Amino acid sequence: MLGLLGAVVVTAVISAIALPYAHGLAAFLTAVGARLLSFARLNFGTSAISGLPAMDELGQRIPATLALVLAGTGVALIVGVPLGLLFGAGPLRRSAAPLMQIVAAAPVFCAGLALAYGAAHLLHWPVSINLPVTNAAPIFASNVRDLQLAALPVLMVGLAGAAAVQLALRRAAADSAHQSYRTGLKRMGLSALEIEWIYAVPQVIAGLLSSAGEIMLALLSATVVAEWVFHRPGAADLFVRAVALEDWNMAALILFIFAALTLVIDFLGRIGAYALANEGTPS
Amino acid sequence: MSAAFEAPSQAAPLLRLILRAIGWCGLGLIAVAVALSDFLAHAPAGATGAGPMLDAPSSAHPFGTDLLGRDLLSETLHGLSVTVSHALLGAVIAIVLGGLFGAVAARLSRPLGLTLRAVIGVFAAIPALLLGILLIGLTARFYAPLAAGLAAAPLAFVRAFDRVDTKSTHAEYARATGISATTLLRRDLTYEFRDTLATVAARALAAVTIILSTVSFLGFGATPPARDLGLMIAAAKTSYLHAWWTAAFPAIALLILILCARLAAGLDESERP
Numbered sequence: 053m054l055g056l057l058g059a060v061v062v063t064a065v066i067s068a069i070a071l072p073y074a075h076g077l078a079a080f081l082t083a084v085g086a087r088l089l090s091f092a093r094l095n096f097g098t099s100a101i102s103g104l105p106a107m108d109e110l111g112q113r114i115p116a117t118l119a120l121v122l123a124g125t126g127v128a129l130i131v132g133v134p135l136g137l138l139f140g141a142g143p144l145r146r147s148a149a150p151l152m153q154i155v156a157a158a159p160v161f162c163a164g165l166a167l168a169y170g171a172a173h174l175l176h177w178p179v180s181i182n183l184p185v186t187n188a189a190p191i192f193a194s195n196v197r198d199l200q201l202a203a204l205p206v207l208m209v210g211l212a213g214a215a216a217v218q219l220a221l222r223r224a225a226a227d228s229a230h231q232s233y234r235t236g237l238k239r240m241g242l243s244a245l246e247i248e249w250i251y252a253v254p255q256v257i258a259g260l261l262s263s264a265g266e267i268m269l270a271l272l273s274a275t276v277v278a279e280w281v282f283h284r285p286g287a288a289d290l291f292v293r294a295v296a297l298e299d300w301n302m303a304a305l306i307l308f309i310f311a312a313l314t315l316v317i318d319f320l321g322r323i324g325a326y327a328l329a330n331e332g333t334p335s
Numbered sequence: 336m337s338a339a340f341e342a343p344s345q346a347a348p349l350l351r352l353i354l355r356a357i358g359w360c361g362l363g364l365i366a367v368a369v370a371l372s373d374f375l376a377h378a379p380a381g382a383t384g385a386g387p388m389l390d391a392p393s394s395a396h397p398f399g400t401d402l403l404g405r406d407l408l409s410e411t412l413h414g415l416s417v418t419v420s421h422a423l424l425g426a427v428i429a430i431v432l433g434g435l436f437g438a439v440a441a442r443l444s445r446p447l448g449l450t451l452r453a454v455i456g457v458f459a460a461i462p463a464l465l466l467g468i469l470l471i472g473l474t475a476r477f478y479a480p481l482a483a484g485l486a487a488a489p490l491a492f493v494r495a496f497d498r499v500d501t502k503s504t505h506a507e508y509a510r511a512t513g514i515s516a517t518t519l520l521r522r523d524l525t526y527e528f529r530d531t532l533a534t535v536a537a538r539a540l541a542a543v544t545i546i547l548s549t550v551s552f553l554g555f556g557a558t559p560p561a562r563d564l565g566l567m568i569a570a571a572k573t574s575y576l577h578a579w580w581t582a583a584f585p586a587i588a589l590l591i592l593i594l595c596a597r598l599a600a601g602l603d604e605s606e607r608p
Contacts, residue, residue, distance in 0.1 A: 055453070055456060055457055058454060058456070066469070066473075150350075150354055153597050154594060157541070157593040157594035158593075159545050159549055159552075159589065160549065161549055161568070162586045162590065165572070165582055166586075169575065169576060169579065172576055173576075181576075182572070182576075269462050269463075273462040273463070273465070276553075277552075277553070281572075292468065292554075295471075296554070296555075303469060307469065310461060310462060311457065311460045314460040314461070
């Protein structure tokens, strides 16, 4: 809750930059106060680019971004959870580390361009990296061509998320491996399987949940790049354009939405982790 | 499944040591290449017409040429030089304002420390990439290294703050024997931060390099003629589908730089230095 309030204040500060009278400290603080009062009335100002209310313009763009994040989350869990469990387990943990370093060293945009190259040359799929933004296909499309166009950004976001998911799982597995309860439980006569299943697995899942905020950060960052690389008209693409054209009302609002999303997911993840294995503390 | 998550035997410290040494050697070689980039490059930065347009890799142009006939080997060396120098500056800012400040804040009085943690935690909830873009937008592209360092700092602050164990045995002992918080902080900085500095620095270099190159790729970083690797890859976006070398070599150089920094930082990602 405190984090969300902080995000609102940060949004007001950025938004106040757009006001023409906000020169000098006193005037700027007054402008920040005025913006906070406007936010309380759900007035987020107008876009300097389109002249439309910022909320209305964002409302047109945010569904595409959320669909991309949602689909990417699905891919991240499908790919990241098995990888994390496989490489987090004892025998493979050490040998997986160098491989993971190589994979994690690739910036998201390089991975996206490589995916597009592979899809175009090996699968002969259409790629949207040089198409106009208006031709972007919806994520949940019905025809094959649109599905192929949408698959690459989803994969790109999903793989970035999968890297964060497997890291969170491996970290949780490493924490679990060094817990002192293992010796005690063995002395009490529990088998290794029982210790893993009853105690370690919930702790590892709780570790994943407590890293939900970090995973969301990775997904959102990848979404920004994916929308730019694959010319998708989403909120992240709008943010890049808003900053380039100094549309601070719009940039501030998008930043607030992203920060709020991260904070809420982080909070829910910590609550879930706490409920599951008293992992972390909800704040 | 039997004992799947149990700690494995310590069989790999030698491998970790070797990989870490490879990382540092790689960073050393990159530093040499950067220092000698003007001598090693065939052409000055941004020199057009060094060869035919989109010429494939050959003995004359080992990395090929781009849309404007620039020699890509020379351009990659110059781009690497710009990327490394900017990333080093950004990493220093991230370490000082993030890691160091976070460790200091954790030893301040509890209400003040927690207030700082809460305020900076808000910025840590914003993707570092977006924060970097915003900071560049509010200032100028010239300040991209500063913006990247500042963008990476909140997360480093939060991690450093959370890592300091204020209830540790030595902290309890220090308090019980009347040792001041300043002395305790000095002890922490002298021993703990010194021991992890190389790891923190290498990890910060990798993180800032990723932010900086991505920001440049999106058009907010380096400005021509001082092109960095991110900007080179962005420029190749229109041509790389039929001329792979225009993006491949700058991307490989970037990947090697980040990989060396990550290897130098060590393999144990379960820790958050």
